[in-house]
Amino acid sequence: ADSLSDTLKKLKITAVDRTEDSLEGCLDCLLQALAQNNTETSEKIQASGILQLFASLLTPQSSCKAKVANIIAEVAKNEFMRIPCVDAGLISPLVQLLNSKDQEVLLQTGRALGNICYDSQSSKEQFASTNIAEELVKLFKKQIEHDKREMIFEVLAPLAENDAIKLQLVEAGLVECLLEIVQQKVDSDKEDDITELKTGSDLMVLLLLGDESMQKLFEGGKGSVFQRVLSWIPSNNHQLQLAGALAIANFARNDGNCIHMVDNGIVEKLMDLLDRHVEDGNVTVQHAALSALRNLAIPVINKAKMLSAGVTEAVLKFLKSEMPPVQFKLLGTLRMLIDAQAEAAEQLGKNVKLVERLVEWCEAKDHAGVMGESNRLLSALIRHSKSKDVIKTIVQSGGIKHLVTMATSEHVIMQNEALVALALIAALELGTAEKDLESAKLVQILHRLLADERSAPEIKYNSMVLICALMGSESLHKEVQDLAFLDVVSKLRSHENKSVAQQASLTEQRLTVES
Numbered sequence: 055a056d057s058l059s060d061t062l063k064k065l066k067i068t069a070v071d072r073t074e075d076s077l078e079g080c081l082d083c084l085l086q087a088l089a090q091n092n093t094e095t096s097e098k099i100q101a102s103g104i105l106q107l108f109a110s111l112l113t114p115q116s117s118c119k120a121k122v123a124n125i126i127a128e129v130a131k132n133e134f135m136r137i138p139c140v141d142a143g144l145i146s147p148l149v150q151l152l153n154s155k156d157q158e159v160l161l162q163t164g165r166a167l168g169n170i171c172y173d174s175q176s177s178k179e180q181f182a183s184t185n186i187a188e189e190l191v192k193l194f195k196k197q198i199e200h201d202k203r204e205m206i207f208e209v210l211a212p213l214a215e216n217d218a219i220k221l222q223l224v225e226a227g228l229v230e231c232l233l234e235i236v237q238q239k240v241d242s243d244k245e246d247d248i249t250e251l252k253t254g255s256d257l258m259v260l261l262l263l264g265d266e267s268m269q270k271l272f273e274g275g276k277g278s279v280f281q282r283v284l285s286w287i288p289s290n291n292h293q294l295q296l297a298g299a300l301a302i303a304n305f306a307r308n309d310g311n312c313i314h315m316v317d318n319g320i321v322e323k324l325m326d327l328l329d330r331h332v333e334d335g336n337v338t339v340q341h342a343a344l345s346a347l348r349n350l351a352i353p354v355i356n357k358a359k360m361l362s363a364g365v366t367e368a369v370l371k372f373l374k375s376e377m378p379p380v381q382f383k384l385l386g387t388l389r390m391l392i393d394a395q396a397e398a399a400e401q402l403g404k405n406v407k408l409v410e411r412l413v414e415w416c417e418a419k420d421h422a423g424v425m426g427e428s429n430r431l432l433s434a435l436i437r438h439s440k441s442k443d444v445i446k447t448i449v450q451s452g453g454i455k456h457l458v459t460m461a462t463s464e465h466v467i468m469q470n471e472a473l474v475a476l477a478l479i480a481a482l483e484l485g486t487a488e489k490d491l492e493s494a495k496l497v498q499i500l501h502r503l504l505a506d507e508r509s510a511p512e513i514k515y516n517s518m519v520l521i522c523a524l525m526g527s528e529s530l531h532k533e534v535q536d537l538a539f540l541d542v543v544s545k546l547r548s549h550e551n552k553s554v555a556q557q558a559s560l561t562e563q564r565l566t567v568e569s
Contacts, residue, residue: 062102081121088128096129105142112147123162130169140180149186164205178216187222200246207253220264232258255297262304275314287323299342306349316356325368337377344383351390378421385427403435403444409451416456429460433475445483454490466510473516480523497533504542511551518561
């Protein structure tokens with residue numbers, strides 16, 4: 055430990071007067087100390103204030119630049135050292151060294167930059183104000199060797215998580231490089247080429263996660279990049295199919311793009327892709343293609359087009375999937391498709407196989423996402439179809455208790471969807487559902503929701519609508535009377551929300567007349 059502090063003191067002097075030999079020796083000592091105990095040594099380096107001196111040792115003329123970059127790469131393995139490296143002004147000289155012809159310098163510089171920006175938001179913001187994007191893309195275009203390109207990829211990937219840098223990379227022409235790599239490597243079975251194809255296509259998808267960079271590459275659907283990505287979907291390479299489907303899901307982040315893509319036949323391409331993976335169970339491709347379909351189904355104008363293209367049938371082939379991510383996207387896609395589409399909602403709601411699977415997934419305690427989406431789809435089938443047959447199917451499959459439980463969800467939107475569906479059940483098929491509503495303790499739950507001050511106004515409103523609808527059943531009516539609803543409801547007459555207050559008056563009258 056003493057020798058380390060001696061080394062640091064000595065380094066401060068030699069870094070300034072540049073005595074080459076003793077400088078090299080000091081740097082070797084530091085590397086050795088880092089190899090023995092990286093964290094402790096890094097703390098001492100940080101405390102010594104020596105980082106500021108490193109910038110001057112990273113100039114192209116400096117004979118020890120590779121060692122200094124190596125030390126920076128080592129200390130930047132520690133999260134607490136990343137911002138100090140940025141503050142010490144090391145980014146700019148490191149970026150300049152990427153032009154070096156020396157292999158060792160390049161390797162260490164790439165490691166240093168990659169480690170500094172690994173997982174650190176603020177260092178990425180600092181990078182955005184340098185010309186690193188341009189330098190890296192220039193360097194990348196020059197590289198032929200696999201290892202070098204991989205190293206640049208390793209710096210690019212974390213940087214590309216920053217939206218400003220995504221745009222800079224797109225403007226510097228990275229996308230064209232990536233498309234070229236894909237074209238060169240797509241048919242190769244060499245290990246290196248497969249790795250590069252994966253890294254390249256993954257990075258391409260990452261660039262599309264930024265709104266500006268995505269829109270720039272979409273170019274109104276005319277963009278050559280968009281066209282090339284489209285051609286990946288029918289390819290025979292699974293990695294490319296995956297990247298293509300993920301890219302479409304990313305392009306499908308606004309209505310304009312979604313409408314354009316559906317009008318230009320993307321749905322058929324995605325359905326063909328899904329068809330090729332029904333049996334082999336390639337979960338990542340299934341998940342990506344379903345994600346794309348779900349996003350495309352959001353604009354109202356696309357729903358009918360996708361329904362008539364047969365998307366529901368294509369999606370239902372995956373009902374037997376045991377993979378939660380696939381189940382989740384399947385449910386989301388169906389829910390988007392039937393939104394305000396009465397006929398489709400009725401057709402699906404009468405599909406016993408589907409409804410039975412939904413009821414089963416409503417109990418998937420380990421997978422909250424699948425459970426939530428199944429409940430929401432059950433409710434949506436009733437809300438959008440308003441069909442007696444659909445309600446009967448759901449009652450027969452044992453779905454009622456789940457809708458009642460959903461009314462107690464912590465998400466207001468789900469509570470609301472449940473209450474609206476239950477009100478439709480009570481209005482259209484009360485006799486059929488009566489027993490299930492009773493055993494699910496619906497009346498007690500409604501009493502709780504109305505008495506709870508934290509319930510949202512729309513929850514109170516819909517709970518009262520539902521109470522009125524339940525009066526048509528003798529046994530449920532008796533439960534309402536036994537629970538002194540009048541007290542709770544009359545308090546709500548003075549509620550600040552006009553609709554709630556009005557509904558409270560109506561409900562109070564109804565309760566008084568019927569008692």
